[in-house]
Amino acid sequence: MNRTDRLYALVEALRAAAPERRSARRLAEDFGVSTRTVERDLVSLQEAGVPIWAEPGRTGGYTIDARATLPPLGFTVEEALAVAIGLATLGNSPFREAARNAARKVTAVLTEDDARRTARLAGRVHLLEAGDRVPAPTALAAALTRGRVVRMRYRDRAGAESERTVEPLGYIGKGEDWYLVAWCRLRDGVRAFRGDRVLAVEETDEAAPPRVVRVEELDIPHGVLRPVLGD
Structure with a gap:
């Protein structure tokens, strides 16, 4: 069993046992690997955002919130590379912190060999940027996600500053501008x-x-608007 398959299987084993706990030693015996390997896999799953908890002690072990989990995704090297490139384009966006976290989660569920290959290939891809953009505040992304009204200080194209109270509706990305x-x-x-x-x-x-919101209401330069989840 390769590492990706084992990660899937570990999650499923913990889901099936929940809310009971399973020790690393028992899991290692079930999957025919060392305790150290299982513990390393469990740490990778935790870093990927899977809600796995460890309780120390002789009667302790690992458990999972079965209601809040799905098996980790399996990526090919090409898919992982595409995801890494896409996330890297969000460096100036309000979503950059979430993008960095997502990139770590993708890496965590790759096999060690695939992770090395993905990193090597990603080192050959570069983004050409103007380098003069100030990143958009990440708080804007959180306000949109939670559906909250926002108060902000804004400087328009003429340099005039004003206080605004706004209701976030969405985002449009255009090159390095968001x-x-x-x-x-x-x-x-x-x-x-x-x-x-x-x-x-x-x-x-x-x-x-x-x-x-209607497109004709937007006073920004744009070409053809394409939805993120479009074909």
Whole structure:
């Protein structure tokens, strides 16, 4: 059994036993590997975000939240490389921290050989950037995810600063620029705010009301808008 298959099997074994615990020694015997190998695999799964807990002691062991887990994904080297490249393009976006975490999770579920091959190939791919962009605040991504109203300080293209209260609706990425599309309460309409011009962000406890945005309302330069999950 290779490492990827064993990771799948470990998760399934813990899911089947939950909420009971399984010791590393027992798991090692079940899979015909050393205890050290099982412990290393379990750490990799934990780093990949799988909710596995360890309880020390003679009667302790490992357990998993079976309701909140699915088996880890299996990637080919080509798929892992494509994911790594895609995530690297988010370096200036509000999603850059989540992208770095996701990249670590992808690496964690690869076999050691595939992880080395992916890293070697990724070293041959570079992104050409202007190098003069200030990253968009990551708090903007969190506000969109949680559906919260945001107060922010914004500098427009003429350099004028203003305080805005906005309801996040989505994002548009254009090269290195990321635009927050939001309902602006100051302007009483939909506006697009370039991420590197957002100077400060404060998420409120107010839930943003549902709104529908139309492309013609967006005052930003763009070509053809393509959805992230499009074909």
